[in-house]
Amino acid sequence: MEKFKTEKSKALFEQTRLVLVDGVASSFHKAADEDYPVCLERGYGSKVYDVDGNEYIDYIAAFGPMLLGYCPDAVNQVVIKQLAKGSQLAAATPELYRLSKLLTEIIPCAEKVSYQNSGTEANLHAFRLARAYTGKQKLIKFEGQYHGWADEEKVSIDADSVRDLGDREAPRKLYHSKGQRQETADDVIILPWNDLALLEQVLSKQAGEIAAIITEPIMCDSGPILPQPGYLAGLRELATRYRVVLIFDEVITGFRVALGGAQQYYQVVPDLAVFAKAIAGGYPFAAIAGKRAVMDAGVHASGTFNGNPVGVAAALATLETLQAEGVYERLEFISRLLTEGITALACKYQETVFCTCIGSIGILVFGMNKPAADFREFLEQAALLRYQQFVKKAREYGVRFTARRGRIYLSTQHTEADIQKTLQVIEQVFAELQGGL
């Protein structure tokens, strides 16, 4: 197999970094171990194409939104029609009713909805709703989970080692950005995930101050780590008992594990849920869905571009496409084909991996053969460096995986031929890893 050459990407990065901070528009666009990121020219279906003319089979999905693949025709056609009517109106529109009604029909917790433009904003709005509804201030957030880049959110999202996380019973708060105002996180309580006993201990002492528990229903940003049987139902029960708002951050799981999100998949209904990424087929858009009493707590959603007509049109087209019969069965089929193929190859090359999928989210962790229980176990046991080497080598042969901790995004556009080709590349990569190449 020939390795891809990416000289033009390199040259472009050298120029761009002189005028654009970090040379990329979001820190995730360049992996920490990359000298320069591959510079993309376009994406179509399951593939992306770089400025050097290389074609990649893509499992990054632009960090999640491209559930219908790149350039989804059904979405783009509707957006083009909307552009002729106005890209922005900042007003009530008939489509807002249609989308809101549709969301209340497909998402279990959605008695009412509101709109934002990114997951970061929508989670902040959810915090405010929870505080208004309960009259309390504090939030419980779990270590290793990412809910956005705002001061209050970017706390304990990552760590270099378990030691950095501090005591399990009273984890240390970790801040991740220079300039981050730490006082805003005074109201954030950090806990390990998948541990109901510890959560109950904290709630039994401090519930009078705690407005919300925010969690990803699957810890997609680490591992991903799966909820242990009964954990989400336990969260639901504790939140109700202690009068705390349960927020599911479904920014990644939303529309990927089931049309109604992870809450439908696991049959646990939160009070509020936040959706972004895949909701609008690649257009920036976010929604909060929730119980009427919480949504009507008197917090008004403000924002010039909230519910903008392009996002609304794109979301309607995306959700209507996903409603077609067989879409989720097909996604599950193609995800299984890939993850079972990787597992078989790992076995052949005696590479220890845990690889599985839920809906269109794949999980690939090196150094473990079962799911991690929480972020601490993941940090202790996962072979993160090996995963990085795997990602780098696969990219050199034309397959793109996310650099962050083993999440694989499938789309409706991945074909069986894509999976076969991907597995050939992975076989080559495993052989090289074993040979120490």
Ligand SMILES: Cc1ncc(COP(=O)(O)O)c(C=O)c1O
């Ligand atoms: C689980 C989760 N929540 C929230 C966010 C923030 O969303 P956005 O990047 O749209 O602000 C992300 C982004 O990656 C995420 O993965």
